[in-house]
Amino acid sequence: MNAPLPHRPTTSIPASGRLPLALLIAAPRGFCAGVDRAIEIVERALRLYGPPVYVRHEIVHNRYVVDALKEQGAIFVEELDEVPEGAPVVFSAHGVPKTVPAEAERRQMVWVDATCPLVSKVHRQAERQIEAGRHIVFVGHRGHPEVIGTMGQVPEGAITLVETLADVEALSFTGDTPLAFLTQTTLSVDDTREIVAALEARFPHIVGPKAEDICYATSNRQAAVKQIAPGSDLVLVIGAPNSSNSLRLVEVAQRMGTDARLIERASDIDPAWLDGVGTIGLTAGASAPEKLVREVVERLAEWRDVEEHTVVSAEEKMVFKLPRQLMG
Template identity: 75%
Template sequence: MNAPLHSTPTTSRPADTAAQDSTPVNSSAAADKPGLTLLIAAPRGFCAGVDRAIEIVERALDRYGAPVYVRHEIVHNRFVVDGLKAKGAIFVEELDEVPDGAPVVFSAHGVPKSVPAEAQRRGLDYLDATCPLVSKVHRQAERQIEANRHILFIGHRGHPEVIGTMGQVQPGEMTLVETVADVARLDFPPEKALSFLTQTTLSVDDTAKIVSAIKTKFPNIVAPKAEDICYATSNRQAAVKEIAPASDLVLVIGSPNSSNSLRLVEVAQRCGTTARLIQRADEIEQSWLNGVGTLGLTAGASAPEKLVREVVDLLSQWRTVEEHTLVSAVEKMVFKLPRQLTE
């Protein structure tokens, strides 16, 4: 649900210097710190799909006890994964690493059909943490194949979501499209029945250009009934477009293998602003702030708010920070848990 853009100014709390520096900061030193205007994007951080996936692992640990196996990173964030490991989750890449009889969770990115089929064959007790918005794309793919249409799938090769979605259909029934140049190379006859779908975490602007090229080349192609790029991806990119033009530097908290986080960096850069992807506050170099009077800050959909506050606390050691939260949308989406965890 969209809300009017507004800014909420606050002054950052004093940094916890014990965690960062054993030398206390006295009041005179604090007075000498130059000012920094901090524009924090909202919405940012966890989306409903990520909240659900993490809760599934935590509840599975409560129900079954440790260890609970997780196929692939539950979400693309090292801090989250390490936290779940500490509670007893074991992360693996393939099912053959899961012992017989052990519970296993499938990641939020989705898996090919062959994975739950193999889990059933082995009698594994499995929980599917696939984001419901990714599952929606999976169902659309099945319907398009049932209608005898070949699918053009817009996405990034090798991403777990792409692997999972393409694994919903038989080989040869879906063609991956990554760029406008890929569209130009497509060679389907005019009578070929086609449809297209997209990965949920793509750049809104880039995808629009690819879709336009596809529709121009194949005027009769069938489009999805609703936008496949998820609300959280769209909202976070829109929020960056609000803070980036007014910022000298934008920091995006997220993992290098997080598609939605990488897209936030690209969005800021396209606004003409220098942008950097960081995983934790300790990656920030103080020299990055040279000449920076206004800094934009956001977090990808798999980055917890704790990491945002870590960054603010570190910045507050170097500068006198004045925070402004710019709200461009309000998110109220909540997804149900699997029935096995609620009955």
């Protein structure tokens, strides 16, 4: 149930001698089903195979999560050639090009795929569009692991990446070129809507997915920020600087005219940020655990009299199955 947005705190100083601070905590926030699944896959692999278990790329983009798994015996690498013969390896939630499992098979490695099922769905869509004879225009951020993984599902040259409206304008396909578009799952909902509209205006015959590719968790977290930003003087987003969905949350708040900052931990907060601030909005990207949210609340409470208000914009009940090989 939605909590009403509180009135801005008065400037009167309470008996504690500290100014009040209203804290609007977004819900949903933090871990999504794909992240929960990926972390559990590494933990189960560690129990099943024993440490060390190698993980290709950060399992999810969060240093706290990665460090916690390292303590349990996970070793993070960027490429398979860093994995010793016979050692088990897990592929990250962002997905990998087809060449990666093919190489793992060639080397007879024990491997587990932790790719988020919603990313895998985009991979299957890409394969179907190529089979149908269409060239794919992929909306995403160049260099992001999910983009690299998706583009690696189809033959080289079969996908063209666009990031901006200017990229759409620069496309040189003829009117009779069979086209389809797909998108990265962690994009800005509003930006992507504009880019897709531009694609459809330029290429009316372009084929899109039956349902949008931006995942439910990304959409829900952006909608939640839109709920808390108008009533906030400052929005804090807990997430990593290489986390696409976390960066988008900062952008959503800023576009609504609210100051917003990305932090990884409570220790990143500068107390000077609170000068003149009566209300803070707080959320966390899909790779950030709830423990970091509570850490931030406790940090703010060191300086101000915090009054928490949870603002619920959606409820999430999504759960993804684990790979069969880990279900024993």
